[in-house]
Amino acid sequence: MKHKNDRIPRAGGTGRPPAGQAQRRGAPRDRRFEERPQRPASSETLYGRNAVREALRARRRSLRRLLVAEGVREGGPIAQLTALAEAAAVPVVTVERRMLDDMTDGANHQGVALEAGLYRYADLDDMLALARGRDEMPLLLLLDHVQDPQNVGTLLRTADVVGAHGVVLPDRRAASITPAVVNASAGAVEHLLIAQVTNLSRAIEELKEQNVWIAGLEDDPRAQVFDAQRADLPLALVIGAEGPGLSRLVSERCDFLLKLPMAGHVASLNAATAGSIALYTLWRRRQTNS
Secondary structure, eight states: OOBSSOOOOSSOOBOOOOTTTOOBTTSOOOGGGGSOOOOOTTEEEEESHHHHHHHHHHOOSOEEEEEEETTOOOSTHHHHHHHHHHHTTOOEEEEOHHHHHHHTTTOOOTTEEEEEEOOOOOOHHHHHHHHHHTTOOOEEEEEESOOOHHHHHHHHHHHHHTTOSEEEEESSSSOOSOHHHHHHTTTGGGGSOEEEESOHHHHHHHHHHTTOEEEEEOOOTTOEEOOGGGGGSOEEEEEEBTTTBSOHHHHHHOSEEEEOOOOSSSOOOOHHHHHHHHHHHHHHHHHHHO
């Protein structure tokens, strides 16, 4: 299968900025750093304390500089971040808050940001190998053109919580792993295997060839009421886009469709909520049966 990015390296690396570009905390301020620096095309800025902490813990990207806004209290969470950065040989730099505002397009960065290499995607073989290495049946999450970064981040956070072996995303008309998604997932993406594929239907067929069952979560008359007994199968759960749900081709390739039983007055749940409930229920059933 062709993928858009390189596979995840087995061991993370760190990078140092060129001499003269970075200034360590506590040194006299250099007025050059009041202007927004030009980042290389191969880097991006992660923001938010949780997202930055998990990227520093995982060390799966190249890590370049930890940026801390002037005036941020240095104890507690900030001390933890600087300790993680120092352990990874990542320079810690004090900058003006407005510089972080500019670098993160006004996002709620909580006074910290991390210049890092781009997210590196895995492939399906990595995910199945991880399941074999854990002596577990595969549990994968497939997102069918889910576009909202908050929904994607929520689903990825749940996937990490339940120990899912991987997540598969289409590379078009869908959210990719951007700093906004990393932040929305509280940094969970830094610990997950995530593949970005050209054709989700083809990826489903490849998983079927590896004896993985495909379950689509869909509010559809053909769907069976959600049965957690299915947890005992090697399983990939497919969540459809906000609004339209599963695309026709993806729905046709599912081995079965499932829907969550509901007793209230609201007709449906959004993609992130429904997918999180289903994933967590499958995981809990596996724990009960193990």
